[in-house]
Amino acid sequence: MASDKKIRANRENGRKGKGPTSPDGKAWSRRNALKSGLFSKELVVAAAGEKQEDYDAILLALERQFSGQDVLSDFILNRATKIMWSLQRVSRYETAEIQRQCNTARYRRSLDKAAEVDALKARFLWDFGQLCNSAPRSTDRVTFSASLDNIRRQLEQTSNGLEFLLEQLIDIEKEIERDGCLSPWTADLLFHVCGVADEHSKFGLALNQFAVAERERFKDDKEADKTKFEQNKRFFLTMLKYKTAATRARKKLIENLESSEEEDYLAGLVMPPADVLEKIHRVEAALWRDFFRCADRLHDTLYGTDR
Numbered sequence: 001m002a003s004d005k006k007i008r009a010n011r012e013n014g015r016k017g018k019g020p021t022s023p024d025g026k027a028w029s030r031r032n033a034l035k036s037g038l039f040s041k042e043l044v045v046a047a048a049g050e051k052q053e054d055y056d057a058i059l060l061a062l063e064r065q066f067s068g069q070d071v072l073s074d075f076i077l078n079r080a081t082k083i084m085w086s087l088q089r090v091s092r093y094e095t096a097e098i099q100r101q102c103n104t105a106r107y108r109r110s111l112d113k114a115a116e117v118d119a120l121k122a123r124f125l126w127d128f129g130q131l132c133n134s135a136p137r138s139t140d141r142v143t144f145s146a147s148l149d150n151i152r153r154q155l156e157q158t159s160n161g162l163e164f165l166l167e168q169l170i171d172i173e174k175e176i177e178r179d180g181c182l183s184p185w186t187a188d189l190l191f192h193v194c195g196v197a198d199e200h201s202k203f204g205l206a207l208n209q210f211a212v213a214e215r216e217r218f219k220d221d222k223e224a225d226k227t228k229f230e231q232n233k234r235f236f237l238t239m240l241k242y243k244t245a246a247t248r249a250r251k252k253l254i255e256n257l258e259s260s261e262e263e264d265y266l267a268g269l270v271m272p273p274a275d276v277l278e279k280i281h282r283v284e285a286a287l288w289r290d291f292f293r294c295a296d297r298l299h300d301t302l303y304g305t306d307r
Contacts, residue, residue: 043055059077059078059081080291083291083294090287120154121161124151132188149195170244180232181211187205200239200240207235215229
């Protein structure tokens with residue numbers, strides 16, 4: 001049995017702990033009276049990005065506004081909190097559904113565009129290979145040349161297509177830096193990458209013809225003056241770098257255009273499919289009905305039935 005001194009000490013310590021005194025503390029303590037699991041943390045789905053503190057904030061805000069007097073009013077407040085939380089979840093679900101639809105459309109659109117460009121690149125390389133293998137005066141050369149020009153124009157309409165043409169120009173630059181001139185195969189490639197009517201291709205072919213002739217001149221003469229050859233090489237590289245820069249600038253413009261077109265396209269997808277939208281509205285309407293019934297009960301509990 002405890003001594004009289006121990007009992008007096010326990011009584012003194014008990015008088016010191018008077019429980020919560022602030023409005024927030026009292027609001028939280030009232031919740032302890034609800035022992036069921038209806039308002040446990042399972043209401044908050046962390047895997048969906050929900051946070052317990054957000055739920056608690058709604059409940060605390062309601063408790064501040066409607067200071068319940070008994071367990072029944074606290075029960076109704078908790079019920080109202082759950083309904084409001086569910087209404088927010090419905091809104092998040094609708095947003096997530098729209099985001100999912102937009103992402104799906106964006107990825108499918110990107111895949112379709114990539115497939116189109118890949119097909120154009122394959123046709124360009126195939127036709128160029130056939131052109132190089134055709135006889136010099138073959139009518140097939142005219143056909144393949146016209147086809148290549150048409151494919152190039154289509155490639156220039158997309159950022160991915162321009163990236164492919166840029167890669168060809170960069171490889172051509174590397175060959176000039178290494179050799180000072182282009183092989184017949186690469187010279188033809190330059191012609192069709194730039195375009196039949198492009199001044200860069202015409203100027204480039206003229207520079208290449210001069211470079212080939214100069215290289216033949218000093219091929220067997222190691223002491224020959226290579227000044228003109230080196231000057232021609234610098235001019236050739238300058239011309240190609242200008243063409244590469246212009247192609248990059250065009251690619252940037254096309255990227256901006258594609259981005260704007262994609263925004264306009266996705267703007268038309270802000271509504272979920274009809275069946276999903278119907279389900280969202282059905283759940284939302286049921287929650288609102290439940291919420292208003294809950295509000296009426298809370299009013300009756302706190303203020304009586306007189307309105």
